Amino acid sequence: MNQAEVDTTQLLKGVLDLAVLAVLAEADSYGYDVVRRLRENGLDHVGDASVYGTLRRLYQAGALNSYVVPSEEGPHRKYYGLNNRGRKALDQSAQTWVTLSNALNHLLNGRSNGHGK
């Protein structure tokens, strides 16, 4: 793991809850599928164990409901979905994120503009 990857991982940690909630808001999903969908959306460095642990924690905190879907060939899958509390948490976190990212973009733009000239 090089330095860039470590940084990405550290940054991701803070917003992983938000990312997982956002994925589940699209559709109910099981652990490995959440990982896959996060990676499809460009979050390459998200750790499998981090997602798995995050799902468990959000579930324990009462933000998700879960149900087991038996499958004929593969292993049984534990699906997670947002409940009311999860949706509220998502709304709040999303708002925080937008505010934060706007502020950061503003800062970074200022820097790159200043730097460029």
Next chain:
Amino acid sequence: MASNDQANDVASYATSVRAALSDLPPEQSEILLEDLEDHLREVAAEAGGPLTERLGPPEQYAQELRAAYGDARPGGKRPDPALRDLRRAIDRLTTSGWYRQVRAFLPELRPAWWVLRAYLVVLVLTAAFSRNYNLHPIPNPFSSRGLLEIVAAAIAIVLSVRLGRRNRQLAKGRRMLAIAANIAIALVAVPVLARMGTFPSYAMLETGGSGQSMQGQPLYMPNGAVTNIYPYSRDGKPLTDVLLYDQDGRPLTIGPKIGDVTTDYPTGADGQPITNAYPLRQRHFYGDPVAAPRVALPPWPSASPMASPTASPTSSPTR
């Protein structure tokens, strides 16, 4: 990779992860790791190749898991273990097969409840508007009262079923209201049902005595309950307003209500009812007076020992 190797790989990887997290309290690690194997199998099936290649060493995986699960616990607030045990017990219950079967079956009983609640409402209303009426589980169709009850129940059932079918599409708030109303009906009906005597004599005792300022019950004789007394004179004339007292000088009282029969006591000059003047003036619920029975008077001996010696020896009983 052969599926057998894959299974071994998953098992050994999971064992290592569990070992690295063995310091967690057991209930916590159980929740965290309960479907770890399923999850790892999924990864292995997708990726191919050994898990360590895909996920890194199990120790690191365990560290990441621990960090993601434990670090960002909101407010550092841990759920109360007792509460969590309860929640898990409920989870286990609600996912068990028989619970699902019961849950699936209960809606089938809805129409039965619609009928039952209509019956209960009529029963409760009957009990409320006639405190001493002798309630029966099935009203007597040959009394006007019972017939009224049956007709009311039939109408109520029709309304109740219609209401029940319509309520399926209710909004959430109204649905709650409807559920509360149903529970209220069930609760109110309980004391009424409990009061409903199954033994007639029991019911009579209760309706005769309960809640009345004047006490009174039927008299019990070896051949049945006595609800009125018809005195006759020696020569067979029916007597009225004969005052009867028991061996201790207490007024002998019956009634005032037995079954659907009501007694009208005459009121004395002091405003108090005279309860021991026989025969009692009784009427049925729907207003008809209770008719006096036909009686067979005994033939007196021609020389009555009670009569004075100067009485006429030719006097004979008349009817």
